[in-house]
Amino acid sequence: MIEYKYLDFEKPIIELDRKIKEMKNLADSENLELSKEIQLLEKKRDRLLKDIYTKLSRWQRIQLARHPLRPYSLDLIKLMFTDFIELHGDRYFADDKAIVGGFGKLDGANIMIIGQQKGRDTKIRQFRNFGMCHPEGYRKALRLMKLAEKFDLPIIIFVDTPGAYPGIGAEERGQAEAIAHNLREMATIEVPIIVVIIGEGASGGALGIGLGDKVFMLENSWYSVISPEGCAAILWKTENIDNPAKIEANKKQAAEALKPIAEDLARLNIIDKIIPEPPGGAHLDHQKTAQILKKELLEALVELEGYSSEQLCNKRLEKYRVIGIYNELR
Amino acid sequence: MAWFRKKSRDLSGGEKREIPDGVWTKCKGCGEIITSISLKKNFWTCPKCNYHFRIGSRDYVILLLDDESLDEYDGNLVSADPLGFKDSRKYTDRVADARKKTGLNDAVIAGIGKIDGHVVSFAAMDFNFIGGSMGSVVGEKIARAIERSIKREVPLIIISCSGGARMMEGILSLMQMAKTSALLAKLHKMRIPYISVLTNPTTAGVMASYASLGDVIIAEPQALLGFAGPRVIAQTIGGELPPGFQSSEFFLEHGFLDAIVNRSELKKTLSLLLGYMRVPK
Structure with a gap:
């Protein structure tokens, strides 16, 4: 325990x-x-x-998203899917343990499932690299998506990462290229893609598997261009501050400024739906969380199955094409 | 080469452009004292060590496009403040200052121009405008530049120079990566050429979207290129970074660049490539 x-x-x-x-x-x-x-x-x-x-403040909501007892991808897969068979490796370099994927059945329907995976104790946490993917993770995810496309299976993706891993090997093997490549390819995958932010959605590390026809967020998850810690480090140079209370205050301020919680993203029309969690948060009742989410996924699948692959790709492009808020001077 | 002698379209200085105002300047690469005139004649690169001084988006227009050939588009797009973002300063003040300081409306200029007679959809980023960061305006202008390529069936050239997505527009900035990359999928499908040019620095959200998606990717020498910032990586691994880490040369070595090209050869190289990469009829 x-x-x-x-x-x-x-x-x-x-x-x-x-x-x-x-x-x-x-x-x-x-x-x-x-x-x-x-x-x-x-x-x-x-x-x-x-x-x-x-x-709850935004910072408190982020604490819930990071709750050590929160359901992770494999927990939700186990509770929602039957006959899950995990597939490994990117076929180029390695098998990234920070991301899992494979075939599974959702109420009997065949699905490709992909999810970023964290660990609960120190050992597993390290094994999963805290849910931080290397380039081979993004390439593994894309391989599985192409596999799904080949066999006409809808794709369900769970996003839960504090960011793409910032390390020497990750840079050597093209972290930026891997994410960019996924974005371009995911835009034209000819099967439905449903993305759910289940915990943390940090920046390019999340978006790298996060482009889809439907994007949902669990009620207490967050999704942002940068983590509050990263933002505070840039804006207030927190690494040079000795006072922990001051650093904490800066992180809170960054969390408020970034507008990273589900309600914020719904308001900005970035996500399609907020998936409610059981009272007190998903960590208090995994079963119920999975049950609520499963219902929403099935509904979305039915809707998306009504489109031809061409309609699907056109709608997906249009969905992202219109994102942006700016002014035009006369 | 008439373009750099033209007095009316002079390359002029600015804070982050590293271009000196005085008669003499000290090279940041080797410490050599150089006259500003010879530096300018040498495309703002050091004649001794080949250090490439950072220049602005308008400078690339002058450097790469045929005389007066740029038909600029979307110059009237300016940032809104969708999050009401404020840290030590208001985002709206930051933008107002950047506009005043640079004379630009945001961190990219875009339009239709010619390179040795080849008509191209062209965009150049500017580090001097909030670190070349990509918010809604940059994303939209790049998106429209891609759409102009598609509509006119002309090659796309993007000169990147950016620290990544603009924090102050939050998730909207992140989504510009998806928006531009999705449109590039369309461009790719239509077999329209895209040459991505990376300059110092090109990192994070820009590197992890359109900057990495060129059919051909070239970089200026010694540019900082990568996903994560070197400081973050050093902190994460708790140690020193190897020499030359995340440089153009490192990128070439690891297979993520087609070539490193000196600024003096950039126009010639683009022109040569455009001769090979034609839109199929």
Whole structure:
């Protein structure tokens, strides 16, 4: 079991949960009639939960997106798909462990699934390189997409990365080329592509597998041109600041300024839908999260199946062609 | 070569362009003291060590296009402030300052021009305008430049010089990578040539989209090219970076460039390539 540190704003709820559990135990062991008291506490808990979660700041939402118990790609695949068979390797250099993919069935329908994968404990986290892909990861993803195109399978992609890996090998093997190439190729893949930001969507590392006909975000995920940390480092040179409280404040300010949460992206018309999470966040109920998401995916698949491959590609191009907000001087 | 003698279209200085205002200047590459006149005659490259001083987008227009051949498009596009972005300064103030300082409306100029008589859709980025960063305006102007190529069936030439996507327009900047790359897929399908020219620096979001997607990719010598910034990489690996890391020469060595071309040879090289890369009839 993983050692779990609760987020600060979760603590009052966790405390109430503990009390409810205690009372239930007491009722059972002493054979007492406490159902009224328990009900009252549960009501209080639900109110508190709603109260806290409707007022979360962007920075707090990002903490939820990074929650160590949040469902990762393989968790969701396991809960939603049957007969998943994982496929490996980019056929050029290596198998990138930060990205997984393969065939699977969604309510019986054959699907190609691709997802960035994080790890929960230190060892797996390192094995998965914290969900940070190398060029071979982007090339592996594209190989699987081409495979899907060949066999006319829709593609479902889960994005969850703190960024493309910034390292020597990554540069030597063309990190920028790998991402750019994916963007160009994904624009003309002749099968439906549905992208879901399930946790973190950091910059080009996310976009490199993130171009699709439908782009969804889980309620507590984030997606931005740069992480709040990266933004703060550039704007306020946080690496030269000694005061941790000041750095924290800068990150919070960057998180607010970047407008990176699902509501922001919906408002800017960048995403098609916000997928609601169970009360308190996806980490509290993986099963329910998967259930809600599965329903949305099936609906989107039905819609996209109505288009010919030509219509699909034209609509996809048009979707991205119109993104941008600027003024024209007379 | 008449173009650099023309007084009316002089290459002029600016802060980040590294072009000196005085009579003498010290080369950033080798420390040699050079007269500004000889530097200018030498395409703003050091006669001794071949260091390429950074120049602006208008300079590339003069350098690469036939005299007065540029028909500029979309010069009237200016940044909005979609996020209401503010750090130590307001984004709108930053843009206003950059416009005033550079005389440009954003970090790219684009249009239709001629290179040794070859009609091309041309775009050149300008580092002097907020680090050449790509927001909605740059993305839109590049997109329209690609569409002009498609519509007129003429080759596309983009001179990149950029630190990446513009942070202050958030996700909209990131999406310009998708927008431009998706349009390049269309260009590619129609077999219209695209030559990408990389200058110092071309990194991050621009490198990870259109700058990497040329049929032929050439770079000026010793330019900084890559995805992640060298400082970020050094921090991540917790050590020194190897010498020459992320330079044009490194890129060529690893197979991501067709050629490194001196600025003095750039126009000749583009012209030669355009002779081979014709739009199929």
